[in-house]
Amino acid sequence: MVGALRRLRQEGESYQGVWSWLTTVDHKRIGIMYGVTAFLFFLMGGIEALLLRIQLSSPNNAVLDPDQYNRIFTMHGTTMIFLVVMPLSAAFFNLLIPLMIGARDVAFPRLNAFSFWVFLGGGLFMNASFFTGGNILKGELGAPDAGWFGYAPLSLQSAGTGIDFWAFGLLILGVASMASGFNFIVTIFNMRAPGMTLLRMPLFVWMTLVTSFLIIFAMPIITVALFQLLFDRLYGANFFNFEAGGQPLLWQHMFWLFGHPEVYILILPAMGIVSEVLPTFSRKPLFGYPFVVISGLAIAFMSWGVWAHHMYTTGLGPIANSAFGVSTILIAVPTGIKIFNWLATLWGGAISLKTPLFFAVGFISMFVIGGLTGVIHSIVPSDYQQQDTYFVVAHLHQVLLGGAMFGLFAGIYYWFPKFTGRLLHEGWGQLHFWLMFIGFNITFQPMMILGLLGMPRRIYSYPEGAGWEWWNAVATVGALLIGVSILVFMFNVVLSLRRNDQAGPDPWDGRTLEWAIPSPPPAYNFREIPTVRARDDFWHQKYEEDETGRPVPIVGGGAQEPEEEEHAEGEGHGIHMPSPSFFPLIAAIGLPIIATGLIYDAAIVAVGVAVLVVGIYGWALEPASE
Amino acid sequence: MTLAESRGIKGPTEREAEAEEVKEGAHPGPLEYVKIGLILAVITAVEVGIYYIEAIEDVLVPILIVLSAIKFTLVVLWFMHLRFDSRLFSWLLAGGLMLAGILMVIVLSTLGGRLV
Amino acid sequence: MSHTPAALETGTGLDNRKLLMWLFLASECLLFGSLIGAYLLYRGQSVVGPYPEDLFDIPFTSVSAFVLLMSSVTMVLALAAIQRGDQRGLRIWLLSTALLGLLFLSGQAFEFTEFNHEGLSLSSNLFGTTFFVLTGFHGAHVTVGVLILLSLLVMAWRGRLTQSQSLNIELAGLYWHFVDVVWIVIFTLIYLIQP
Ligand code: HEM
Ligand SMILES: [Cu+2]
Numbered sequence: 001m002v003g004a005l006r007r008l009r010q011e012g013e014s015y016q017g018v019w020s021w022l023t024t025v026d027h028k029r030i031g032i033m034y035g036v037t038a039f040l041f042f043l044m045g046g047i048e049a050l051l052l053r054i055q056l057s058s059p060n061n062a063v064l065d066p067d068q069y070n071r072i073f074t075m076h077g078t079t080m081i082f083l084v085v086m087p088l089s090a091a092f093f094n095l096l097i098p099l100m101i102g103a104r105d106v107a108f109p110r111l112n113a114f115s116f117w118v119f120l121g122g123g124l125f126m127n128a129s130f131f132t133g134g135n136i137l138k139g140e141l142g143a144p145d146a147g148w149f150g151y152a153p154l155s156l157q158s159a160g161t162g163i164d165f166w167a168f169g170l171l172i173l174g175v176a177s178m179a180s181g182f183n184f185i186v187t188i189f190n191m192r193a194p195g196m197t198l199l200r201m202p203l204f205v206w207m208t209l210v211t212s213f214l215i216i217f218a219m220p221i222i223t224v225a226l227f228q229l230l231f232d233r234l235y236g237a238n239f240f241n242f243e244a245g246g247q248p249l250l251w252q253h254m255f256w257l258f259g260h261p262e263v264y265i266l267i268l269p270a271m272g273i274v275s276e277v278l279p280t281f282s283r284k285p286l287f288g289y290p291f292v293v294i295s296g297l298a299i300a301f302m303s304w305g306v307w308a309h310h311m312y313t314t315g316l317g318p319i320a321n322s323a324f325g326v327s328t329i330l331i332a333v334p335t336g337i338k339i340f341n342w343l344a345t346l347w348g349g350a351i352s353l354k355t356p357l358f359f360a361v362g363f364i365s366m367f368v369i370g371g372l373t374g375v376i377h378s379i380v381p382s383d384y385q386q387q388d389t390y391f392v393v394a395h396l397h398q399v400l401l402g403g404a405m406f407g408l409f410a411g412i413y414y415w416f417p418k419f420t421g422r423l424l425h426e427g428w429g430q431l432h433f434w435l436m437f438i439g440f441n442i443t444f445q446p447m448m449i450l451g452l453l454g455m456p457r458r459i460y461s462y463p464e465g466a467g468w469e470w471w472n473a474v475a476t477v478g479a480l481l482i483g484v485s486i487l488v489f490m491f492n493v494v495l496s497l498r499r500n501d502q503a504g505p506d507p508w509d510g511r512t513l514e515w516a517i518p519s520p521p522p523a524y525n526f527r528e529i530p531t532v533r534a535r536d537d538f539w540h541q542k543y544e545e546d547e548t549g550r551p552v553p554i555v556g557g558g559a560q561e562p563e564e565e566e567h568a569e570g571e572g573h574g575i576h577m578p579s580p581s582f583f584p585l586i587a588a589i590g591l592p593i594i595a596t597g598l599i600y601d602a603a604i605v606a607v608g609v610a611v612l613v614v615g616i617y618g619w620a621l622e623p624a625s626e
Numbered sequence: 627m628t629l630a631e632s633r634g635i636k637g638p639t640e641r642e643a644e645a646e647e648v649k650e651g652a653h654p655g656p657l658e659y660v661k662i663g664l665i666l667a668v669i670t671a672v673e674v675g676i677y678y679i680e681a682i683e684d685v686l687v688p689i690l691i692v693l694s695a696i697k698f699t700l701v702v703l704w705f706m707h708l709r710f711d712s713r714l715f716s717w718l719l720a721g722g723l724m725l726a727g728i729l730m731v732i733v734l735s736t737l738g739g740r741l742v
Numbered sequence: 743m744s745h746t747p748a749a750l751e752t753g754t755g756l757d758n759r760k761l762l763m764w765l766f767l768a769s770e771c772l773l774f775g776s777l778i779g780a781y782l783l784y785r786g787q788s789v790v791g792p793y794p795e796d797l798f799d800i801p802f803t804s805v806s807a808f809v810l811l812m813s814s815v816t817m818v819l820a821l822a823a824i825q826r827g828d829q830r831g832l833r834i835w836l837l838s839t840a841l842l843g844l845l846f847l848s849g850q851a852f853e854f855t856e857f858n859h860e861g862l863s864l865s866s867n868l869f870g871t872t873f874f875v876l877t878g879f880h881g882a883h884v885t886v887g888v889l890i891l892l893s894l895l896v897m898a899w900r901g902r903l904t905q906s907q908s909l910n911i912e913l914a915g916l917y918w919h920f921v922d923v924v925w926i927v928i929f930t931l932i933y934l935i936q937p
Pocket of ligand 1: 396
């Protein structure tokens with residue numbers, strides 16, 4: 001067995017092209033795969049969104065029938081949250097964390113590969129549900145139809161297998177998130193370069209750490225809830241069965257116990273990215289670094305105590321409602337502290353107006369509106385009116401698209417040159433920003449008005465004369481504009497990769513360690529593990545301050561030149577990198593097979609378990625590196 | 627200067643060193659493990675025993691909870707070595723337990739369930 | 743299975759794998775917390791029987807609980823054995839732990855079938871639902887633990903677990919003891935305390 005494994009491994013190392021990607025354990029490659037996959041799902045979720053918007057563009061429209069509409073909005077929400085924003089954040093964790101802390105890889109490279117393959121499998125599995133409703137060409141969709149939060153008892157009554165695919169899909173995706181959560185906590189605790197103390201870590205590293213803790217504590221709760229739902233659906237259990245004495249409301253508690261920490265899992269990484277972009281483009285250190293760190297921690301703690309603000313109208317009673325109202329208002333305080341620190345970072349800086357900064361500032365402005373609408377929600381009597389109206393839809397898109405996605409795009413423009421060696425084109429980039437920013441506001445600010453006019457969310461159509469026609473039409477135009485902006489972005493990527501505008505190691509005059517190494521970084525990242533002497537260490541290698549506090553370049557400071565690297569290719573330095581492995585991929589394939597079996601046929605479960613076991617044993621027995 | 631010092635890491639590493647000392651001093655040998663095992667067995671016997679005593683029915687629940695908490699603590703401290711290991715591990719477990727406990731109490735009270 | 747003294751190379755001085763295991767156990771607290779919470783929420787809420795007081799066989803379950811508790815002792819003795827390089831002791835104690843685990847599982851299987859005969863199932867009432875899911879999840883954890891123990895036993899038999907690799911046993915032990923303490927909680931909250 002061991003001999004066979006060894007042979008497999010040696011073959012693995014000689015693989016090129018596709019095979020080398022399938023077996024890779026390199027955090028940078030895994031990060032790229034995470035990012036590209038998430039972007040493809042983004043296109044998918046985007047097309048779904050456009051379908052929804054086209055259906056709503058005029059009253060009594062019939063592009064989608066009610067059943068299709070339910071399925072598509074459910075898949076849209078689920079996709080955007082679990083298949084786009086979370087994995088895009090994970091892509092940045094993968095790409096950046098080892099570089100920012102001065103390490104050669106993550107603590108568990110194969111676990112990292114496993115995480116990606118499980119994510120991919122879970123995403124495909126969930127989307128496979130589309131095909132289970134009959135003939136998809138005739139528009140018979142089998143996707144889940146109970147909304148991204150799958151409230152019981154609706155999710156129990158839903159016919160077909162859509163909800164089963166949804167629940168198993170989320171369970172599988174949960175495995176991927178947990179794996180990367182554990183991995184990055186250990187990596188950040190243990191793999192820091194000498195001198196990289198906790199309070200010298202870049203803000204993005206901090207936010208990754210906090211997010212990972214939220215993931216490992218929140219995921220188990222939704223895991224149990226999803227199992228309960230599946231037991232009810234597949235085996236006649238009674239968790240949410242009212243006739244047997246069960247309480248459907250338990251689902252809402254479990255979901256939002258997970259769900260509210262989840263919204264911070266979605267936003268904290270973007271906040272981390274913005275906290276890296278702003279200092280670079282205003283050539284100033286982050287204002288109030290310790291406060292930004294501490295408010296990140298505070299947000300994470302408090303996010304556990306606010307879940308019932310999604311349940312004000314379920315009859316919790318005045319005491320619970322008031323308590324959760326107060327805690328929800330309080331969580332805006334650390335959020336506000338961050339915003340002021342970002343503004344103060346810009347204040348008086350030597351601003352360099354590049355695309356990443358546009359997106360970062362777009363993030364701040366849109367997120368402020370999102371946060372403020374959140375505070376409006378938190379006021380109980382006010383929320384009685386807003387619950388389940390388009391006002392909530394406006395709020396959540398304001399924080400998720402205006403917030404998280406703008407932050408993630410800032411990160412894409414900022415770090416694209418690091419990992420491809422090419423700069424993205426500025427002009428097209430700014431066009432992308434303006435189209436997306438304007439499109440965004442044209443889409444979602446009208447939804448605030450629609451919500452206040454009383455338009456409920458999740459209706460497939462509306463009658464004429466309710467006064468909602470105009471704003472719905474406007475919102476649809478805005479959504480199309482966002483679509484165009486994404487096309488511009490894709491064009492920009494293709495163009496820039498062809499254009500061969502070499503970025504060099506440090507195109508933005510960056511501050512953190514990843515800019516000290518060539519672009520794209522060699523497999524081993526750092527020829528020598530750096531010793532860190534300060535926060536923003538790389539900046540201090542490049543500049544010292546004169547008497548007036550102005551930065552003065554140090555002669556000979558700066559990034560390692562790529563030329564020096566040439567004779568250093570491969571294992572020349574005797575740097576041992578972890579060997580590639582098939583087994584994470586094999587183990588990951590087992591999970592969707594098991595889930596398919598549990599829905600359709602127990603025999604398939606056996607196959608899935610066998611695949612999983614082969615993967616795990618192979619993984620455990622093969623030596624991690626030779 | 628050790629590598630750890632050059633990293634400027636204080637807390638956990640120092641504590642680790644302390645823990646190391648404790649380990650040297652009071653490394654639990656098989657005998658001690660067996661002793662703990664015996665205590666655990668006795669507590670279990672007591673739990674089951676008092677379960678049948680009707681006279682103490684009123685205070686049974688708190689007693690049972692305390693006894694199982696003692697068992698829990700013994701296993702965690704000795705068998706899982708939290709007594710001798712880095713403080714960080716204890717914090718992780720305590721964090722998980724407290725979070726689970728607090729959330730459970732709040733959900734149960736809003737849904738009208740009872741803890742015991 | 744790293745041979746390097748990892749403690750010297752990492753930031754906290756803690757072994758990567760051990761930290762991973764503790765993080766995993768911390769997150770498992772939330773998993774079992776949710777399952778136990780659901781049981782407690784629905785305790786005494788079943789609208790039809792059978793009810794726990796009709797079914798629970800406290801002497802039997804006490805023996806089960808005792809068996810699992812003792813398996814923790816043998817587990818930690820296995821660790822002590824490998825740490826002093828006692829390969830024979832390692833094998834003996836690993837084997838005993840696995841066997842005790844299997845004994846516990848057969849006890850659970852017996853209990854499940856008994857209850858089933860008496861009319862309790864996943865769908866019969868809230869008690870059946872919450873009881874089977876909670877104890878079933880725990881049993882699944884024990885099963886995984888037994889598989890890990892047996893795998894380690896095979897490795898030990900082939901002489902592939904040396905003194906320097908005692909961490910493998912320590913990690914398996916952490917998992918095993920955790921599963922045991924969960925049962926300590928379940929035994930008291932679910933079996934002994936009846937409203
Ligand atoms: C200042 C901070 C925030 C406050 C006070 C706040 C408050 C609220 C409240 C009270 C609701 C419930 C509205 C209702 O259903 O009637 C809500 C919904 C929501 N919030 Fe926030 N929020 C904040 C930030 C965020 C962030 C940062 C995100 C995500 C990145 C987010 C995502 C969501 C989502 C997705 C929903 C809708 C869930 C649904 O019903 O589908 N919120 N928010
Ligand atoms: Cu919330």
